[in-house]
Amino acid sequence: MTKQGPHLTELGLPDTVRACLFDLDGVITKTAVVHAAAWKEAFDAFLRVREGDGFRPFDPVAEYDEYVDGRPRADGVRSFLASRGIDLPEGSPDDPPDRPTVHGVGNHKNALLLEKIRTGGVEAYDGTLRYVAAARAAGLRTAVVSSSANCRDVLRSVGAESLFEVRIDGVVAAERKLPGKPRPDTFLAAAGDLGVEPAQAAVFEDALAGMDAGRSGHFGYVVGVDRVGQADALRAHGADRVVGDLAELGGAA
Incomplete structure (x- = not known):
């Protein structure tokens, strides 16, 4: 059963959120x-x-x-x-x-x-891994959504594959004939596989195309991760909040 109230507040999320959908490159791993x-x-x-x-x-x-x-x-x-x-x-x-x-x-x-x-080699953002672990501990569902066909191998290389219940990547998108970002279809597929409505899911993205996908898909919360100094552009493309690292949201200390 999903925990509510202060648990989600400590994660910097609205209490309506039931699932977190994370981009890979630039959000989970330092591959952008x-x-x-x-x-x-x-x-x-x-x-x-x-x-x-x-x-x-x-x-x-x-x-x-x-x-x-x-x-x-x-x-x-x-x-x-x-x-x-x-x-x-x-x-x-x-x-x-x-x-x-x-x-x-x-x-x-x-x-x-x-x-x-x-x-x-590949490195992960430690703040993201701690945040994903904290989200799971709070009872939230988790998915990785990436256009990369190498997503699974990259996750395995940093020991993070088990943190995500669902993976919608370039391979899965091709199999299901899902258009990629900035269309919201891959994020919508992840939410569907997790059994939640878009309004119950938070999107975590560093790309402008990902912001567009999160907003057009009517997701409940869209977090822009600014690794390259484009905070204003992330907001202009629909971010509800912009952070430099997911540790800033809380729950990842």
Whole structure:
């Protein structure tokens, strides 16, 4: 039975919340910066071949936040390239990384990401892990919602897989044909799998696309996690509260 009253107050949540839905990269693990670096390397390589050495490089802060962060891989490719007036053929999911297609560019990014994770490892945000444990101790249901197809492996690498009852990631989304963020469908699926209404769930996100998903899905509370100095943008995209770390919400001391 879900505990109420001061337990949820100590977690910084409304007492109507019954479940917590957490993004992975930038919220649970310190992988958002690794994703940004992999995207930059992949996009710059593509642009250099297409436009020559005078190409305008990918901005791993502004353009990453605007066009890529939180979105499924192929959507990120389409979104960024469209901003540069570039329209590529889709190709197929098994395209090699050097093929000038949406999937080819995306596969190049993923290969770079996996290599960076393999060589540099993955770290978790301790404040988040303590907060998730505190939420579970208070009787709240928990899920991880990520566009990453590598979500399960990353969670296992930091020993956090058992903290989440439900996982809706890039693999599950593809199987269920769920559109990714900024659409709310993956978060809605997580809430449904946990047996709660959207209004009974809190969303924890660091991406602007995740904020949009949380708001458009009419979730009960949306927490923006600001790791890169975009607090105002997180609020503008629908955050009810913005924190630098989930430890600030309480329950994670």
